[in-house]
Amino acid sequence: MLHKFLWSLPLVAVGLSSPAHAALPEPVKAMIDAAIANGKKEEVASIIKFAKLSNPDEIDELDAIQSAYNAKQTQLAAEEKRAKMEAPFFENWTGEGELGGFRNTGNSSTVGLSGGIRLLKDAVKWRLKFRARADYQRSNGVTNREQYAAAIEPEYKINDRLFTYGLAQFDRDAFQGFSARYTVSGGIGYSVLKEKHINLDLKAGPAWRLTEFSDGGSDSSLAGLIGLDLGWTIAKNLKLSQGAGATLASDASSLTSANVIFSSGNNTLTTTTALDAKINGKLSARFSYAVEHETNPPDGREKTDTLSRATLVYDF
Structure with missing residues (x-):
């Protein structure tokens, strides 16, 4: 009996010195x-x-x-x-459609429409962006706003932040004095900020622009382009963006981009500030303010044109 008790002492000691695994x-x-x-x-x-x-x-x-x-x-x-x-070329696209309008009757009769589409394909080594927009307004039987714009912008990713870009863009705005304007540019860009909820891209490069004026005649010139894309998700259902392009790759993606095109004859600044408030999973309300400034517009035209929009946006 005694030897059994002595044999069990080491086991008791081990149990006391090592706490049980919880x-x-x-x-x-x-x-x-x-x-x-x-x-x-x-x-x-x-x-x-x-x-x-x-x-x-x-x-x-x-x-x-x-x-x-x-x-x-x-x-x-x-x-x-x-x-x-x-993935094949026509797969893995993301995008959004935007539509807004108004109609006023009574002492004055006014109708206005604003619409746009933005598409993005984001592959491993490249991105392809497409955007198009139309704004139309008619008051008392007279058209007083008719703007159209479309652009395609490929990007090649050199590394996680550095990329090259190309740009081909078409604009029409008779009330700014041109029936057609074509812009081609290419250069280099850099992602200054690249976080989940905020991104900032800068780009710059040479450009060529051909302008066909509403009253006849045309002008072509070499120019330079400086661009900025900013997107900031302020809260879960609230996003701020600065600019006029399309980048839809992440939660902090920018909806627009601010561009400055400068040449010896005329400099152009286009920018839009937009605030998106999500209504449900894919539908948002967008409030935006756009500015287009020409340093040397045709005679009789204002240098600065602004446009406020309230639209619904559907993501797909």
Whole structure:
């Protein structure tokens, strides 16, 4: 009997010196699962970090959860990259359609329409943007606004931030004094800010512009282009953008871009500031203010033209 008691003493000592292994508490597991389901790496890493501090005996299990999550994210990124590389040209496009209008009767009769479309294909090494817009207004039987614009802009990604761009653009605005204006440009761009909720791209390059005036005659000139794309998701359902192009790649994507084209004869600034308020998953209300400034417009034309819009936007 005595020898059995003496034999059990080492086992008791081991049990007293080594605390029992406790499972990861359910509330901690639930928080980690919720962060993983939300899809934000920063939240997952932060919650696991604090879970280690409050559960030092479960560091190995928490490290295993983090490693499995990282491996899954790497796999998903590789699959997304492969899908972009293998997708046919007419697949994996994103875009939005924009439409607004008004009608006024009584002492005056006014009708106005504003519409636009923006498309983006974002591949591994390149992006392709397309945008088109039309604004029309008629008051008391007289057309007093008729603007059309369309542009296509390919980009080649040199690295994560540096890219080259090309631009072919057409504009028509008889009330600014030209029946057609063609712009071709190419140059280099850089993503100054590239975060989930804010992005800022700058670009610059030479340009060539041909203008056909409403009263006859035309003018062509070499020029330079400086552009800016800014998008900022202020809150979950509120987004601010600055400019007149189309970049729809992320939550902070810009809807527009500010462009300055400068030449010896005439400099042109076009910019739009837009505020989007989401109504539901794909539908948003947009309030925007556009400015077009010509330093040397045709005789009898104002240098600055502005336009305020209230439109509905549908993402697809």
